[in-house]
Amino acid sequence: AEYLQPGVIRKLDEVVVNRIAAGEIIQRPANALKELLENSLDAQSTHIQVQVKAGGLKLLQIQDNGTGIRREDLAIVCERFTTSKLTRFEDLSQIATFGFRGEALASISHVAHLSIQTKTAKEKCGYKATYADGKLQGQPKPCAGNQGTIICIEDLFYNMPQRRQALRSPAEEFQRLSEVLARYAVHNPRVGFTLRKQGDAQPALRTPVASSRSENIRIIYGAAISKELLEFSHRDEVYKFEAECLITQVNYSAKKCQMLLFINQRLVESTGLTSVDSIYATYLPRGHHPFVYMSLTLPPQNLDVNVHPTKHEVHFLYQEEIVDSIKQQVEARLLGSNATRTFYKQL
Numbered sequence: 001a002e003y004l005q006p007g008v009i010r011k012l013d014e015v016v017v018n019r020i021a022a023g024e025i026i027q028r029p030a031n032a033l034k035e036l037l038e039n040s041l042d043a044q045s046t047h048i049q050v051q052v053k054a055g056g057l058k059l060l061q062i063q064d065n066g067t068g069i070r071r072e073d074l075a076i077v078c079e080r081f082t083t084s085k086l087t088r089f090e091d092l093s094q095i096a097t098f099g100f101r102g103e104a105l106a107s108i109s110h111v112a113h114l115s116i117q118t119k120t121a122k123e124k125c126g127y128k129a130t131y132a133d134g135k136l137q138g139q140p141k142p143c144a145g146n147q148g149t150i151i152c153i154e155d156l157f158y159n160m161p162q163r164r165q166a167l168r169s170p171a172e173e174f175q176r177l178s179e180v181l182a183r184y185a186v187h188n189p190r191v192g193f194t195l196r197k198q199g200d201a202q203p204a205l206r207t208p209v210a211s212s213r214s215e216n217i218r219i220i221y222g223a224a225i226s227k228e229l230l231e232f233s234h235r236d237e238v239y240k241f242e243a244e245c246l247i248t249q250v251n252y253s254a255k256k257c258q259m260l261l262f263i264n265q266r267l268v269e270s271t272g273l274t275s276v277d278s279i280y281a282t283y284l285p286r287g288h289h290p291f292v293y294m295s296l297t298l299p300p301q302n303l304d305v306n307v308h309p310t311k312h313e314v315h316f317l318y319q320e321e322i323v324d325s326i327k328q329q330v331e332a333r334l335l336g337s338n339a340t341r342t343f344y345k346q347l
């Protein structure tokens with residue numbers, strides 16, 4: 001008789017493992033940008049400049065004026081699981097930085113050509129280093145430069161042809177890059193952000209240093225939105241959260257729903273909070289939506305930030321109750337502003 005033969009199990013080559021893992025974390029240029037922005041913010045930068053070519057597929061470069069990276073750390077900074085931010089697993093519940101896994105730079109170096117130019121306050125000159133597959137190539141070279149870091153990523157997914165093929169439209173990737181940058185700019189008004197297509201005289205997006213959230217919303221999303229904004233904050237003693245919101249009143253509506261959601265300073269997606277949109281359904285014409293900026297602060301121990309490779313999703317305790325409470329607040333404020341409007345109209 002003929003036997004069915006089992007497959008032979010072998011350990012995957014390390015480079016293959018790392019590239020597969022990297023592809024999960026860095027799915028497109030916008031994921032890389034998010035990681036890089038968070039690194040620059042973690043490094044206490046006040047000025048962050050991004051330059052791109054072909055929607056970040058040819059070039060994605062980010063320059064900041066933060067702490068810089070110590071020369072002696074340049075050898076391992078792009079290895080997987082090297083970080084200056086976390087040491088013990090227990091600290092994850094109190095983490096105040098965006099990063100903690102030490103995976104972003106490593107991942108990028110496995111799917112793109114990566115170089116780092118950096119200078120700390122202590123060092124007399126800067127250093128430039130290039131990386132491939134997590135490893136430093138040669139020695140860091142001394143160079144001139146201001147304090148801070150320039151991370152340069154070229155030819156993203158050069159070694160993942162299917163991925164490269166799937167991301168055919170540089171225009172769409174650029175749109176996603178600018179959406180990520182816009183969101184961080186609104187949330188971090190003290191920091192000045194610039195986004196520029198290489199070769200363009202004018203930046204595609206620019207916010208000043210020491211701005212405000214509503215001012216940045218005006219600069220980026222336009223006056224039609226910013227003049228209809230309702231700003232409020234709400235503290236809940238039961239579930240111990242705080243919400244800061246900038247939402248449009250019912251006078252404003254658009255075909256596209258703009259939702260900027262942050263939980264403990266992290267840009268997030270796919271939480272129950274998106275259902276805030278449904279409250280507007282009563283007030284807005286069918287198929288129309290509000291602009292919503294919402295920043296939620298929870299006790300860090302109630303939040304699990306480590307549930308998704310891209311960190312886009314987070315889980316938190318009492319999600320349903322918290323979302324309900326916020327929706328009630330939104331409803332009340334909208335009714336308040338709506339009442340005023342009708343009242344004025346009747347006069």
Ligand code: ADP
Binds near residue numbers: 100101149
């Ligand atoms: P993580 O942010 O999770 O620590 P990363 O791979 O994103 O992992 O970065 C690794 C380390 O490199 C960081 O912990 C930090 O020390 C350093 N680093 C990365 N980007 C910057 C930057 N722009 N400025 C200063 N240090 C940086």
Ligand code: MG
Binds near residue numbers: 038
């Ligand atoms: Mg990071």
